[in-house]
Amino acid sequence: MENVDTELLRFDDSLFEQIDVLQVKISALITDDAIDEIFKDANPVSGLRTSKQSVSDSAYLFNxxxxxxxxxCYRDRKRFxxxxxxxxxxKLRAAIAQHLLPSDHAVMVFVLRKKPSVALRRxxxxxxxxxxxxxxxxxxxTKKISFFLRAWFRKDEGKKSIYQSKEWLTYFPSLNTSAKVAEYLSISKADL
Incomplete structure (x- = not known):
C-alpha cells in the first residue's frame, strides 16, 4: 500500500486540478464513512458549548x-x-429543521472528481x-481536547503516546510531545 504521507502530499499538490465547484442540495450531502468512524468514538459536536441558537431573528448568512x-466531498451514486x-x-441541516432554509436549499461545495482511497479519506x-x-x-x-485527540489518532505500537505516532507526525512533526502540544495551545500539560 502506498505511504499515506506521499499520497496525502500528492493529493494536496494536485487538489486544484481535481475538484469542481458545484451547487448541491443539502439533502444530497451525507458524511463519509471516515467521519462516521471517527465520530463513533468521539463526536466533537458533543463537546461544543450548548446554547439556545437565535439565528431566526438575525440575518444568518448560510451561503x-x-x-x-x-x-x-465526492460523488457516491446520487449523493455526495x-x-x-x-x-x-x-449547521445547514439544523437550519432546514428549524425552517430557516427551504428543504431543497443548495450550497456551493467542492466535489472531488475521484473518490479518494480509504487511507486518504481518513x-x-x-x-x-x-x-x-x-x-x-x-x-x-484541556480535558476535552485530550479526549478527542486520543480517540481520533492511533497510537503506534512501541510509542509512548499519539504524539509520536506516524499519523500525528504527518500533520504536526514539531509537536511530538504533550508538553509541546500544550505550549502550542497555551494550555496546561497536566490534563493533555
Whole structure:
C-alpha cells in the first residue's frame, strides 16, 4: 500500500486540478464513512458549548458559511459524501429543521472528481478536524481536547503516546510531545 504521507502530499499538490465547484442540495450531502468512524468514538459536536441558537431573528448568512467553512466531498451514486465541513453541514441541516432554509436549499461545495482511497479519506478528515480543534480552537477545555485527540489518532505500537505516532507526525512533526502540544495551545500539560 502506498505511504499515506506521499499520497496525502500528492493529493494536496494536485487538489486544484481535481475538484469542481458545484451547487448541491443539502439533502444530497451525507458524511463519509471516515467521519462516521471517527465520530463513533468521539463526536466533537458533543463537546461544543450548548446554547439556545437565535439565528431566526438575525440575518444568518448560510451561503457565506458554506464558502467560509467549505464542504469537500465526492460523488457516491446520487449523493455526495462529505470529507470536510462537518460543522457547516450540521449547521445547514439544523437550519432546514428549524425552517430557516427551504428543504431543497443548495450550497456551493467542492466535489472531488475521484473518490479518494480509504487511507486518504481518513487523512483528510483528520486534517480538517484537528485544524478546527487546534488552530480554530472550537473547544478550549484541556480535558476535552485530550479526549478527542486520543480517540481520533492511533497510537503506534512501541510509542509512548499519539504524539509520536506516524499519523500525528504527518500533520504536526514539531509537536511530538504533550508538553509541546500544550505550549502550542497555551494550555496546561497536566490534563493533555
Amino acid at each position: 457565506l458559511l458554506s464558502i467560509q467553512s467549505p464542504i469537500i 459524501k462529505a470529507l470536510t465541513g462537518c460543522f457547516t453541514l450540521i 487523512s483528510i478528515v483528520l486534517f480538517d478536524l484537528t485544524n478546527d480543534l487546534l488552530a480554530k480552537c472550537f473547544i478550549s477545555d
